[in-house]
Amino acid sequence: MNKPVLTVVVPCYNEEEVLFETTNQLTSMLSFLINEQLASKESKILYVDDGSQDKTWAIIENLTLKNQSIKGLKLSRNFGHQKALLAGLEVAERQSDCVISIDADLQDDISIMKDFMIKFFEGNDIVYGVRKSRETDTFFKRFTAQGFYRFMNKMGVQVTYNHADYRLLSKRALQELLRFREQNLFLRGIVSLIGYKSTVVYYDRKERFAGVSKYPLKKMLSFAFDGITSFSIKPIRFITFIGFLSFFISSLAGIYALISKFTGHADSGWTSIMISLWIIGGLLLMSVGLIGEYIGKIYEETKQRPRYSIDLDLYSELDHKRASHFIK
Ligand code: UDP
Numbered sequence: 166m167n168k169p170v171l172t173v174v175v176p177c178y179n180e181e182e183v184l185f186e187t188t189n190q191l192t193s194m195l196s197f198l199i200n201e202q203l204a205s206k207e208s209k210i211l212y213v214d215d216g217s218q219d220k221t222w223a224i225i226e227n228l229t230l231k232n233q234s235i236k237g238l239k240l241s242r243n244f245g246h247q248k249a250l251l252a253g254l255e256v257a258e259r260q261s262d263c264v265i266s267i268d269a270d271l272q273d274d275i276s277i278m279k280d281f282m283i284k285f286f287e288g289n290d291i292v293y294g295v296r297k298s299r300e301t302d303t304f305f306k307r308f309t310a311q312g313f314y315r316f317m318n319k320m321g322v323q324v325t326y327n328h329a330d331y332r333l334l335s336k337r338a339l340q341e342l343l344r345f346r347e348q349n350l351f352l353r354g355i356v357s358l359i360g361y362k363s364t365v366v367y368y369d370r371k372e373r374f375a376g377v378s379k380y381p382l383k384k385m386l387s388f389a390f391d392g393i394t395s396f397s398i399k400p401i402r403f404i405t406f407i408g409f410l411s412f413f414i415s416s417l418a419g420i421y422a423l424i425s426k427f428t429g430h431a432d433s434g435w436t437s438i439m440i441s442l443w444i445i446g447g448l449l450l451m452s453v454g455l456i457g458e459y460i461g462k463i464y465e466e467t468k469q470r471p472r473y474s475i476d477l478d479l480y481s482e483l484d485h486k487r488a489s490h491f492i493k
């Protein structure tokens with residue numbers, strides 16, 4: 166019987182320190198899967214260089230020359246983790262029966278790829294890798310990440326708890342994913358909207374063995390904010406709710422003020438006026454800002470810009486000829 170062609174998609178941003186070790190481990194995993202008859206000999210590793218400033222692309226290019234099963238995709242600049250991953254997935258889709266996405270730093274346990282494939286053979290279109298614990302993360306990372314998942318779920322965004330972007334997608338799940346045309350990508354959220362049969366494999370998350378996290382707090386916050394505002398209009402509802410609530414409270418205060426006036430207890434109410442002025446002003450600014458956030462999203466989506474640009478594609482061998490290619 167035909168074995169499924171697997172492509173392991175790995176987004177890389179300034180990962181020169183980890184690439185060799187990652188390649189060692191991934192290639193031996195791939196050979197293992199092929200030996201176990203779980204994946205076709207055509208299976209590949211696809212590194213996506215997300216506009217790195219270090220030697221990442223040079224290393225990738227070198228690896229592709231030495232090893233047939235390693236391919237590279239170079240984006241024209243840094244587009245961010247989600248878009249880099251998307252670019253890799255979109256390119257891999259044409260030639261794969263299933264794809265596994267994983268970070269370059271091997272914090273995710275690659276040995277469970279075997280379980281991914283077994284679950285795939287059992288008929289699952291989506292297999293989520295889920296972290297059992299976060300002991301190896303710093304307290305700060307753990308705390309913020311946990312808060313992130315809680316908050317997302319409260320806001321009505323369905324995300325699998327402690328699932329990063331380590332997952333297997335079948336060809337048809339991938340095709341569905343690629344039909345979501347939005348700019349503001351939050352892949353985790355989208356994957357759970359696909360709805361095909363899915364399951365979970367648990368693993369222990371390790372420490373990044375070299376290099377530093379490319380997700381500083383600022384990127385994490387904007388990631389969370391994007392996740393929420395691209396998936397949920399609950400914040401807008403919340404504003405409406407606050408509006409109603411403050412209206413209700415002001416009515417009570419108004420009645421109280423009137424009664425005070427008619428019973429002759431009215432102080433010159435400077436303080437209360439100032440306070441309510443500030444509160445209302447604050448609420449208004451907040452609401453306008455939030456609504457503006459969504460309008461900004463609409464603005465971005467309507468432009469229908471391409472989500473990434475490919476500089477070099479060593480996977481599908483399509484010719485993205487550079488200008489420098491032509492010699493007069
Ligand atoms: N990454 C990327 N583009 C970026 C930032 C990160 O392609 O702009 C890649 C990075 O090389 C890694 C993955 O995304 O393979 C996850 O990043 P990292 O390990 O730094 O995040 P953390 O594990 O700290 O959340």
Ligand code: MG
Nearest residue numbers: 268270272373
């Ligand atoms: Mg990492």
